[in-house]
Structures are given as C-alpha cells and as structure tokens.
Amino acid sequence: AIIIGVLGLIPGMPNVVFILLASMFAALAWMRHKRIGEESQAAEAPAAAQAAAAQQPAESQEASWNDVAPVDVLGLEVGYRLIPMVDKGQDGELLKRIRGLRRKFAQEVGFLSSPVHIRDNLELKPNAYRIALKGVEIGTGEAYPGQFLAINPGRVSGPLSGRETKDPAFGLPAFWIEGGGREQAHALGYTVVDASTVVATHLNHVILNHAAELLGRQETQSLLDHIGKDAPKLIEDLVPKLLSVSTVQRVLQNLLDEGVNIRDMRSIIEVLAEHAPRIQDPVELTAKVREALGRAIVQSLFPGNAEVQVMSLEPGLERILLQAMSASGEGGAIEPGLADTLLRQT
Structure with a gap:
C-alpha cells in the first residue's frame, strides 16, 4: 500500500487511481491485523485460564471424579530403601518373584488373582513394607537388601550374631545377618533366605490366607x-x-x-x-x-495315606445336633446353650 501511494505522487502518473488503490490495500491490511489479534487473544484465553487454575490452591478448585482414586485389590507399599527391589530399571528381584507367586497361586488354588500394585511410601520406615487388601493393612514387615534372614525352624544348635527379629510370614525366631555369616547359619541348622524371598514369602502367605476375599x-x-x-x-x-x-x-x-x-x-x-x-x-x-x-x-x-483315622459322633448326639441347627440365610448355627454344654463336656 505504501509503494502504490508513493507511485501515485509521481507527476504524470494517474494519481487518483494509485491513491485509491493504496487506500484500499491499507484498509485490507488493517482489517487483517485486527482479526489476527482477536484470534490470538481467543487462543491464549484457555491457556491463561488453565494457568490461573493451576495457581489456585487445591481447596478452591472444584472436585471431580478424577479425585476419586480406585482402591487396589492387592497392594504392596515399600520404604525408600526397598525401592531397588521393586524397580524394573534396576532389575528388581522382588518383581520377578511376585510374578511367579501369582502364577503359582493360580495353579495351586484354581483362579487368577488380581495383580499386586506396588508403590513407594515415604511415610513408612526406610526398610519397612506394607501389604494391603482393598486398602486395608493385612501385613507388615521389614527387609534389609544385601542381608539375609536366618530363620530358626526349631532345631538349631546355637544363636547367631545379628539383628534379632521374627520371620514376618510365620513368626519364627530369626536373625538378619551379613552375607559372610551364611555358612555358619547353615551349619547351625538355620534356614537362610535373601530379602526378596522374605517379602515374597510373606506376600504369598497373606494371599493364601485371604484367597476367599480375592x-x-x-x-x-x-x-x-x-x-x-x-x-x-x-x-x-x-x-x-x-x-x-x-x-x-x-x-x-x-x-x-x-x-x-x-x-x-x-x-x-x-x-x-x-x-x-x-x-x-x-x-x-x-x-x-x-x-x-x-x-x-x-x-x-494326608498325602499317601490310603486310610484316614476319624472320630464320629454317637448317633443320638448327631441327631440332637441336627435338630438344634437353626437355619439362617448364611447357613446353620448350633443353639448357644447346647454349644456351651458340648464345649464344657468335651
């Protein structure tokens, strides 16, 4: 528009035509600039709104369904010192054992359980772990990567030097020992396992005990x-x-x-x-x-036994028990007075 306007000022040129063209192009340029500015403001508005919402405190933001986190059926939370045991990037040994446990559970029990969701929990002690079923704690323990748990099965010939504790799965007396003490522990009759095996065994024990809920x-x-x-x-x-x-x-x-x-x-x-x-x-x-x-x-x-020793009730007592059973929606129940009499006389 500027160039055409300058040409219109040259003597001998059709001044009116060039000036009109220059005015028209100038008007078109102004209108295009205005439209681009409006579109830019419209595009920046949502981003500005999101930035403002992000700067607002959580208390002032509107609640949504994204705030409702589903509860894991099975969960394993670990302290920060146990993270390498469950870190795929560090080839965590516990991850492999948990996959194997789920497969073994399906083969032994008869159905495929929910996956175990693993996460770190900085509120736990550094070496602690927590097993949860539907968000409720059902087992806790501690593990020490790099050390070994020497478990006393009840027939050892002496104590060990180490951190005295109990096997988290079965409550047996145990010691956390360094790797150099494994041979001595074996010689004394202890069962020696690594930290990953301790957690995996505890998890397996808990899962088997709660199979019905799973x-x-x-x-x-x-x-x-x-x-x-x-x-x-x-x-x-x-x-x-x-x-x-x-x-x-x-x-x-x-x-x-x-x-x-x-x-x-x-x-x-x-x-x-x-x-x-x-x-x-x-x-x-x-x-x-x-x-x-x-x-x-x-x-x-009783594997391998063709005959099983059993104790049967006297027919009269069995008949009384059957008559005393009060049917309910959840099955039968013995009348409390009769149950108390049986317990006292047994």
Missing part, C-alpha cells in the same frame, strides 16, 4: 468364562438358569475359607448343576460340593 464377582465370572470355553453347555445350564453368579461365588468362597482349592471346577459345576434345582442355599450347596471333592481334600491333608 475371589470377587469379576474373578468368578472370568473363571466361569474360562471353563465355558471347553464346556459351554455345562456353564449355560447352570448360570444364569439355575444359579446366579453371586451364588456360585459364595460357594467357591466357602470352599476357599475352609482351605479347599477350586482347581477341579468341572466337578464343582457338575455338582451345583445337579443339586441347584432343589437347593439354593450356598452353605448347603457347599456341603454337596465338599462331599464330591472328598478324595481330593483327604489327599491334600
């Missing part, structure tokens, strides 16, 4: 879906035609509470399908399943 509705459904791949008709005839997923879950939880594994799901489903048309109570269904799994239960308790 079998949620989602795990039950996944288990049924897995069985349904090989026997779809068996599952279709049971769930949801005869029993709900919740009822099947309760039966499986009852078995796990009693220390009975649920590896033989095919037999369990067949028994439930047989009795579900007449029985809906989870406790009664559990009793039927327990009978069907009798051989496996006995073998797990």
Whole structure:
C-alpha cells in the first residue's frame, strides 16, 4: 500500500487511481491485523485460564471424579530403601518373584488373582513394607537388601550374631545377618533366605490366607468364562438358569475359607448343576460340593495315606445336633446353650 501511494505522487502518473488503490490495500491490511489479534487473544484465553487454575490452591478448585482414586485389590507399599527391589530399571528381584507367586497361586488354588500394585511410601520406615487388601493393612514387615534372614525352624544348635527379629510370614525366631555369616547359619541348622524371598514369602502367605476375599464377582465370572470355553453347555445350564453368579461365588468362597482349592471346577459345576434345582442355599450347596471333592481334600491333608483315622459322633448326639441347627440365610448355627454344654463336656 505504501509503494502504490508513493507511485501515485509521481507527476504524470494517474494519481487518483494509485491513491485509491493504496487506500484500499491499507484498509485490507488493517482489517487483517485486527482479526489476527482477536484470534490470538481467543487462543491464549484457555491457556491463561488453565494457568490461573493451576495457581489456585487445591481447596478452591472444584472436585471431580478424577479425585476419586480406585482402591487396589492387592497392594504392596515399600520404604525408600526397598525401592531397588521393586524397580524394573534396576532389575528388581522382588518383581520377578511376585510374578511367579501369582502364577503359582493360580495353579495351586484354581483362579487368577488380581495383580499386586506396588508403590513407594515415604511415610513408612526406610526398610519397612506394607501389604494391603482393598486398602486395608493385612501385613507388615521389614527387609534389609544385601542381608539375609536366618530363620530358626526349631532345631538349631546355637544363636547367631545379628539383628534379632521374627520371620514376618510365620513368626519364627530369626536373625538378619551379613552375607559372610551364611555358612555358619547353615551349619547351625538355620534356614537362610535373601530379602526378596522374605517379602515374597510373606506376600504369598497373606494371599493364601485371604484367597476367599480375592475371589470377587469379576474373578468368578472370568473363571466361569474360562471353563465355558471347553464346556459351554455345562456353564449355560447352570448360570444364569439355575444359579446366579453371586451364588456360585459364595460357594467357591466357602470352599476357599475352609482351605479347599477350586482347581477341579468341572466337578464343582457338575455338582451345583445337579443339586441347584432343589437347593439354593450356598452353605448347603457347599456341603454337596465338599462331599464330591472328598478324595481330593483327604489327599491334600494326608498325602499317601490310603486310610484316614476319624472320630464320629454317637448317633443320638448327631441327631440332637441336627435338630438344634437353626437355619439362617448364611447357613446353620448350633443353639448357644447346647454349644456351651458340648464345649464344657468335651
């Protein structure tokens, strides 16, 4: 616009035409500059608002669903000195052991548990760890990377020089010792394990003791879906035609509470399908399943024994007990007075 305006001032040139063109281009340039400025302000406004919100204290910000953190089914929190044991970048040995524990649990118990979520917790002591189930603490302990735990199984021939403690999983007397004392500990009869094994064994013990709580509705459904791949008709005839997923879950939880594994799901489903048309109570269904799994239960308790010594009740007493059972939604219960009499006379 400036160049055209200058040309319009030269004598002999069509001054009016050049001046009009210069004015028009100047107006267009001004309008374009104004529009770009407005767009820039509009683009900067959200960023400025976000920056202002970030500078506001947390108390003044509006709550959202992002503030509601889901609770981990299984959690392991560690103090800062134990972080190398669970750090993938440092090839943490405990990570490998935890993966192996989950696989072993599935093979022994019969279902795949939730993953163990691991995080550091600076509120813990440097060498401490915490095991949580659905956000509730169910186990604590301490571990010392680079040292070894010498556990007294009850038949050692002498004490050790080291930090006296107890095995966190089973409560046995133990000592934390340096690597150079392992041979002496073995010679005296101690069981010697490293720090990662201590935590992993404790975690495994806790998981086995809470197997029933780890079998949620989602795990039950996944288990049924897995069985349904090989026997779809068996599952279709049971769930949801005869029993709900919740009822099947309760039966499986009852078995796990009693220390009975649920590896033989095919037999369990067949028994439930047989009795579900007449029985809906989870406790009664559990009793039927327990009978069907009798051989496996006995073998797990007394491996290699063809005969098992048992004690049976006198028929009259058994009849009284059966009559005294008061049925409830959660199963049977012995009348308190009769239970007290039995305890005092046993």
